[in-house]
Amino acid sequence: MTRTARNANRDDTRDLEVVAVESAMRRLGVRWTRQRRLITEVALGNHDHFGAEELLVLCQRRDPRVSRATVYRTLAMLEQAGVVEGLDTGDGGRKFEHVVGHEHHDHMVCRRCGAILEFRDDELERRQEAAAAARGFLIQSHSLKLFGLCRACRERE
């Protein structure tokens, strides 16, 4: 498969995701505007962790008719809807990542270089559920972050 073919496939997948989000939103009775579509497209197209401001810039690059306020408002909406997930980076900031077509995972955050590694451990998830159940707590979401040094930074020490 050529590079462009691969990219085309990825674009197609993303388009499908955007359409899925659109119908979900419409079902909720909210209006599907030009800026909501753009913000959703850019958010889903970004396979990294992005900040709100960063997302604003990426959107404005494609269409300057988007405001910061709308990015924040839409991001909150997408988070509510479970399309994106926000995570505190521990330094007062907040980053987002899209969830669609992406199974749940936790994060390791490198304190030196800022790299974010994703990982997943089913047993961890199960024990969290058990701990919550034992206390009558109903988990809606969770956040597990390990802070420390990534392999590269340890070797560079």
Next chain:
Amino acid sequence: MTRTARNANRDDTRDLEVVAVESAMRRLGVRWTRQRRLITEVALGNHDHFGAEELLVLCQRRDPRVSRATVYRTLAMLEQAGVVEGLDTGDGGRKFEHVVGHEHHDHMVCRRCGAILEFRDDELERRQEAAAAARGFLIQSHSLKLFGLCRACRERE
């Protein structure tokens, strides 16, 4: 044991903790000022999770000669020294708890009433270590928060 006797004991313990923090700080070469002592006393005396602003108010109630800036600066110092630990509440805010004489634990945060429950699970800790080791990551600290509804709020639904 009478109530006052119990309180007296707790106060004594706290005083010892404050003295321990003082010597640790002095060993680090920083000066032990009136405001640092006060802030440390109040922080260690608070067995709940408190915000920076809240701590400021509690301190000023005992002695108005403390400024917001100093509370923030001291809190950062105490966090560095491992005396208190900060945790993002997921809503942009930050809360602290003291660590001295308090074994490590994780948190469940109620999204409705804001209650914070503490819990601990050794197996959870072990699996986090294992997951990190498998990826060459060195954990310095971690944060596990379960967001959802506490028992009381579920029943109130």
Next chain:
DNA sequence: ATTGATGCAAAAGATTTGCAAACTG
């Protein structure tokens, strides 16, 4: 005395909000 710590008020960074105008269904 020296040098670090404090208070104040201003600055900064991130996010939210009021409101008139623009747009969607």
Next chain:
DNA sequence: CAGTTTGCAAATCTTTTGCATCAAT
């Protein structure tokens, strides 16, 4: 058209910073 959503700028909220003054060692 009615009712949402947007853009803008001002307002919030939390935390940080510059700098003259104060105080611990």
